Amino acid sequence: MQAVVTVVGKDKTGIIAKISTFLAEKEINILDISQTILDKYFTMIMLVDLSAANVKLADLAEECKELGEKIGMSIHVQHEEIFNTMHSV
Amino acid sequence: MLKRNEILETIEMVEKEHLDIRTITMGISLLPYIRATAKETAQAVYDAVCKKAENIVKVAEDLSKEYGIPIVNKRVSVTPVSLICAPFPEQAGLIGKQLDRAAETLGIDFLGGYSALVHKSTADYEKKFLLTIPEVLATTQKLCSSVNVGSSKSGINMDAVKLMGEVVKMTAEATKDKDGFGCAKLVVFCNAVEDNPFMAGAFHGVGESDTVINCGVSGPGVVQHAIEAVPDSDLADLAETIKRTAFKITRAGQLIAKEASNRLNAKFGIVDLSLAPTPARGDSVAQILEAMGLESVGTHGTTACLAMLNDAVKKGGVMASSRVGGLSGAFIPVSEDIGMIEAAERGDICLDKLEAMTAVCSVGLDMIAIPGKTSASTISAIIADEAAIGMINNKTTAVRVIPVPGKDVGQEVNFGGLLGRAPIMPVHDKSSDKFISRGGLIPAPIHSNKN
Numbered sequence: 001m002q003a004v005v006t007v008v009g010k011d012k013t014g015i016i017a018k019i020s021t022f023l024a025e026k027e028i029n030i031l032d033i034s035q036t037i038l039d040k041y042f043t044m045i046m047l048v049d050l051s052a053a054n055v056k057l058a059d060l061a062e063e064c065k066e067l068g069e070k071i072g073m074s075i076h077v078q079h080e081e082i083f084n085t086m087h088s089v
Numbered sequence: 090m091l092k093r094n095e096i097l098e099t100i101e102m103v104e105k106e107h108l109d110i111r112t113i114t115m116g117i118s119l120l121p122y123i124r125a126t127a128k129e130t131a132q133a134v135y136d137a138v139c140k141k142a143e144n145i146v147k148v149a150e151d152l153s154k155e156y157g158i159p160i161v162n163k164r165v166s167v168t169p170v171s172l173i174c175a176p177f178p179e180q181a182g183l184i185g186k187q188l189d190r191a192a193e194t195l196g197i198d199f200l201g202g203y204s205a206l207v208h209k210s211t212a213d214y215e216k217k218f219l220l221t222i223p224e225v226l227a228t229t230q231k232l233c234s235s236v237n238v239g240s241s242k243s244g245i246n247m248d249a250v251k252l253m254g255e256v257v258k259m260t261a262e263a264t265k266d267k268d269g270f271g272c273a274k275l276v277v278f279c280n281a282v283e284d285n286p287f288m289a290g291a292f293h294g295v296g297e298s299d300t301v302i303n304c305g306v307s308g309p310g311v312v313q314h315a316i317e318a319v320p321d322s323d324l325a326d327l328a329e330t331i332k333r334t335a336f337k338i339t340r341a342g343q344l345i346a347k348e349a350s351n352r353l354n355a356k357f358g359i360v361d362l363s364l365a366p367t368p369a370r371g372d373s374v375a376q377i378l379e380a381m382g383l384e385s386v387g388t389h390g391t392t393a394c395l396a397m398l399n400d401a402v403k404k405g406g407v408m409a410s411s412r413v414g415g416l417s418g419a420f421i422p423v424s425e426d427i428g429m430i431e432a433a434e435r436g437d438i439c440l441d442k443l444e445a446m447t448a449v450c451s452v453g454l455d456m457i458a459i460p461g462k463t464s465a466s467t468i469s470a471i472i473a474d475e476a477a478i479g480m481i482n483n484k485t486t487a488v489r490v491i492p493v494p495g496k497d498v499g500q501e502v503n504f505g506g507l508l509g510r511a512p513i514m515p516v517h518d519k520s521s522d523k524f525i526s527r528g529g530l531i532p533a534p535i536h537s538n539k540n
Contacts, residue, residue: 058155
């Protein structure tokens with residue numbers, strides 16, 4: 001199963017490092033990553049593979065939200081299907 | 090490959106524009122659980138509902154986290170209870186109370202189906218059942234009741250209309266310590282649909298499978314935002330914008346409904362494309378109409394704007410879902426929509442305008458507080474007017490009015506939560522007594538003869 005991780009917030013040092021370490025601990029593989037500064041905000045979107053993950057998607061979403069609050073970023077993890085469904089026929 | 094702007098758009102819809110799945114409703118047939126006595130039936134019904142819907146809350150919460158879209162309500166609808174208790178209608182309350190207990194046990198928000206279908210005539214057992222409604226709604230918390238009093242095919246059962254005016258009054262009186270709150274759980278329909286996931290009017294039709302998942306999407310805020318993004322476009326382009334937005338919202342609903350039905354071992358029923366407001370600012374149908382160019386909802390042009398909105402939502406939604414059903418349109422409840430509440434407080438919207446609006450959208454006169462002194466026959470006449478609009482136009486219409494005991498125009502009622510607050514709106518003071526006391530049937534219109 002694949003999911004999309006989005007990270008939005010004020011730019012600072014070490015965001016990618018913190019998040020990729022967090023994901024690696026959960027055996028989550030990053031398939032694709034894109035990062036930019038949009039309207040002065042750090043915006044990163046990752047496509048990740050959860051097939052070997054040691055955590056359920058619903059729990060991961062919760063944990064990422066907590067991590068986001070800790071490091072002052074807004075982090076979402078969502079099943080990729082929601083985006084495919086909403087934006088393509 | 091996923092596009093960045095699409096991902097961010099979805100997140101923005103949820104974070105800033107109140108995109109949500111308004112309800113996942115499990116429809117359960119109670120027909121297999123009729124037993125020899127009311128007591129045994131009530132127990133069998135309680136056990137069946139608790140078993141079939143035991144995971145609905147957990148599954149909805151999981152889905153909400155996994156897909157990142159809030160699912161606001163978890164509900165159950167059941168076969169109209171008047172059918173289950175036809176052999177012992179006076180004891181229908183036993184079943185109602187067990188259903189309410191089941192809703193409490195499951196942790197769901199509402200359970201609908203304390204209902205009767207009397208659109209052609211009122212059988213003796215139905216009449217006895219209808220008279221149990223006030224007491225049952227006064228002694229239960231989560232149980233909702235609906236009664237179908239007319240249809241395009243059968244006409245309007247004016248005996249039932251008369252009785253329901255009285256039942257609404259009795260329900261208000263039985264819950265007078267809570268400002269007539271019981272009436273917020275009671276809706277009178279014409280052309281009721283059998284797969285509606287929304288409350289208070291949800292029930293599980295007899296033509297349905299044994300366990301079904303119906304899903305109601307929402308998202309007035311998303312539509313409002315999309316309209317505000319094109320301030321100078323003409324109405325044809327605006328309709329197109331609404332259609333595209335409705336498509337995206339409905340796709341989310343379709344995905345969640347399918348996944349929910351898989352996980353809950355139920356059939357996928359329908360997606361209901363209704364725009365359902367909440368009292369939160371930015372989650373309002375009235376504000377959509379205002380974004381279209383009206384100074385206030387209720388002014389001239391409101392009906393036209395609403396007609397276009399309702400149609401565009403359907404067109405976008407139908408393309409997005411494999412099965413569309415329920416009520417599917419824009420809801421215009423007064424107390425549940427901040428734009429409506431404020432317009433009513435300013436005196437910019439009145440009951441007559443709301444009635445006109447119901448001719449072009451789903452569903453009807455919804456969550457409207459009226460003076461407690463309003464007579465039963467006036468309430469019956471309000472129901473008759475709505476039913477006539479539904480019957481002639483082949484659409485669902487409904488009345489959910491609250492005659493607030495002891496309160497009058499100029500005062501306000503507050504039900505809290507999603508049910509919101511409403512100023513008491515005036516009704517006409519001339520009598521409809523003679524008309525209502527005639528009883529009988531308003532015959533079905535000529536265009537119902539299609540065979």
